Amino acid sequence: MELSDIRRDYTRGGLRRHDLPEQPEKLFEKWLDQAIAANLTDPTAMTIATVDEHGQPYQRIVLLKHYDQDGFVFYTNLGSRKASHLEHNSRISLHFPWHPLERQVHITGTATKLSKMEVMKYFTSRPKESQIAAWASKQSSRLTARQALESKFMELKQKFAQGEVPVPTFWGGYRVKINSIEFWQGGANRLHDRFIYTRTATDSQEWTIERLAP
Structure with missing residues (x-):
């Protein structure tokens, strides 16, 4: 089978203007x-996309940990590639691909670092092995072999066996303030439904809502 022949129809339902609340978070x-x-x-x-200082986009998958009217939150190593990109360019894109429901959500916004208190609160809620893994991995750096990573993890596991794992100074998180958020619902005959919410002003909680062609 040719890749160009792979397709399916979308039949799980549509999305109409009267279905949309005034606030996209709802x-x-x-x-x-x-x-x-x-x-x-x-x-x-969610897939998050950032851009390096040369304009090269990068994508990777992270887990959403919180969201509200103030934005969408994720955590990472502050020495990672994504963190380095955000230091130079705080613009970011998020994408949720809920294929079985024939839905996608796409967000554009700007990322700001979380406070130390917010980071500490989340870090201490993680399983201890995940806390240790944060110490063991210098994210995005080059490794000679997986064994080096596993050895470091075991070394730190013994070190912290009897006590709490402190929050690494190089570990933190970001809150993405939404500039726009698009909801995509698959439709029959490729007549998909797309609606985009765009913030009316930088600090506004009011949104314009527009339908986009599929």
Whole structure:
């Protein structure tokens, strides 16, 4: 079979203007709850895109850990490639691909670092092995072999065996303030439904809502 022959129709329903709340977070919450209820694999997984100083885009998948009217939150090593990009260019894109529900959500915004208190609160809630892994991995750096990473993990596991794992100074998180958020619902005959919310002003909680052609 040729790759160009692979296709399917979208038949799970549409999205209409009267379905849309005034605040996009409410529709996102509804869709995320439905993705969780449908037992989708990693429903909070999102692709995030950043750009380096040469204009080269990069994408990777991280997990959404919180969201509200103030933005979408994720955590990472502050020495990682994505963190380096955000130091130079705080613009970021998020994408949730809920394929089994024939839905996508795409967000554009700007990322700002979380406070030390927010980072500490989340870090201490993680399983101890995940806390240790944060210390063991110098994210995005080159490794000679996986054994080096595993050895470092075991070394730190013994070191912290009897006590709490402190928050690494090089570990933190970001809050993405939404500039726009698009909701995509698959439709029959490729007549998909797309609506985009765009913030009316930088600090406004008011949005314009427009339908986009599929």
